[in-house]
Amino acid sequence: MNIDINEVIKDMVNAMKGSFSKDWHLVKDTAEVFFTTRKERLESLANSLLEKEISPEFFLKRTEDEKKILESELAAIQLISKAAAERAANAAIEVFQKAVQTALGAII
Amino acid sequence: MKRIFYSLLIPLLFFSACKVSWVPQYSAQLEERIANCAKANERLYLDMLDADDTARSYTHYKDRYNDIQSEISAIRLANEARKNNAEFIIINKNLSEAFAEAKNYHKSHHILSNGEIKAYQQSIAAFWRPLYFAEKGLKGD
Numbered sequence: 751m752n753i754d755i756n757e758v759i760k761d762m763v764n765a766m767k768g769s770f771s772k773d774w775h776l777v778k779d780t781a782e783v784f785f786t787t788r789k790e791r792l793e794s795l796a797n798s799l800l801e802k803e804i805s806p807e808f809f810l811k812r813t814e815d816e817k818k819i820l821e822s823e824l825a826a827i828q829l830i831s832k833a834a835a836e837r838a839a840n841a842a843i844e845v846f847q848k849a850v851q852t853a854l855g856a857i858i
Numbered sequence: 859m860k861r862i863f864y865s866l867l868i869p870l871l872f873f874s875a876c877k878v879s880w881v882p883q884y885s886a887q888l889e890e891r892i893a894n895c896a897k898a899n900e901r902l903y904l905d906m907l908d909a910d911d912t913a914r915s916y917t918h919y920k921d922r923y924n925d926i927q928s929e930i931s932a933i934r935l936a937n938e939a940r941k942n943n944a945e946f947i948i949i950n951k952n953l954s955e956a957f958a959e960a961k962n963y964h965k966s967h968h969i970l971s972n973g974e975i976k977a978y979q980q981s982i983a984a985f986w987r988p989l990y991f992a993e994k995g996l997k998g999d
Contacts, residue, residue, distance in 0.1 A: 772998075773998060776995060776998070780991050780995065783987070783991070784987070784988070787983075787984060787987065788984070790980075791980045791981065791984060794976065794977070794980060795977055795980075798973040798976065798977060801973070803971060803972055803973025803974075803976075804971065804973040804974055804977060808973075808974060808977070812977050812981055815956060815981045815984075818952045818955070818956065818985070819952070819981070819984045819985060819988075821948060821952060822948065822949045822952045822953070822985060822988040822989070823987075823988045825945040825946075825948040825949050825988065825992070826945065826949060826987075826988035826989070826991050826992040826995070828945055829881055829945040829946070829992045829995060829996075830991070830992060830995030832880045832881050832945075833880075833881045833995050833996050833998065834995075834998070835880065836878055836879065836880045836881055837998055839878045840877050840878060843876055843877060843878070847876060
C-alpha cells in the first residue's frame with residue numbers, strides 16, 4: 751500500500767485551516783454582538799438611573815445581572831469555538847479516511 | 859513494523875465511526891423553540907410598555923409569565939438530556955434564574971415603571987442571546 755503520509759498530513763492541515771477559517775468569523779461576530787449589546791444596555795441603564803426612572807437599588811441589581819450575562823456569553827463563545835474545532839478535526843479525519851480508502855482501492 | 863501498524867489501523871478506521879464529538883448535535887427544533895420563546899418574552903415587555911398603569915399589574919401578565927417560564931424549563935430539560943452539554947447547562951440556568959427573578963419582582967411590586975420594564979426587557983434578552991447563538995453555532999456556517 752502506498753500512502754504519501756506527508757502529502758496526506760498536508761491535506762489534513764489544509765482541510766482544518768479551510769474549515770476553521772470559515773468558522774472563525776462566527777466566533778468573532780458573536781463576540782462583537784455581545785460586546786455591542788452590552789454597551790447599549792449599560793448606557794440605557796445609566797440613563798434610566800440619571801432620569802430617575804429606576805431606583806439605585808434596582809440599578810445595582812441589574813449591574814449584578816451583568817456578571818451572569820457575561821458568564822453565559824463566555825459559555826456560548828466556548829461552545830461555538832469547540833463546535834468549530836470539532837468541524838475542523840472531522841474535516842481532517844475525513845481527508846485521512848479518504849486517503850486510506852483510496853490506497854486500499856488501489857491494492858484491491 | 860509499518861506493515862503491522864497499517865494492517866491494524868486500516869480496519870479500525872474502516873469500521874469505526876472515526877469522528878470527534880465535543881459538542882451536542884445541532885437541533886433545528888430547539889433553535890426554533892428558543893427563538894419563539896425569546897420572541898414571546900420580548901412581546902411581554904413591549905405590551906407592558908404600551909399599557910398604562912391600570913393595565914400593568916402582575917395579574918394582567920401572570921399567565922404569560924407562566925407560559926414563558928414553563929417553556930424555559932422545557933428547553934432547559936431538553937438541554938440537560940444532551941451529550942456534551944456543560945455550556946448549555948450554565949446558559950440555561952442563568953436564563954431560568956434571571957426570568958424567575960424578573961417575574962417575582964413584578965409580582966411583589968405589582969406594577970413596573972417604564973424604566974424597570976426597559977431594563978428587564980434588555981437584560982432578559984441578554985440572557986436569551988447566548989442560548990440562541992450557541993445553538994446556531996452548532997450548525998456552523
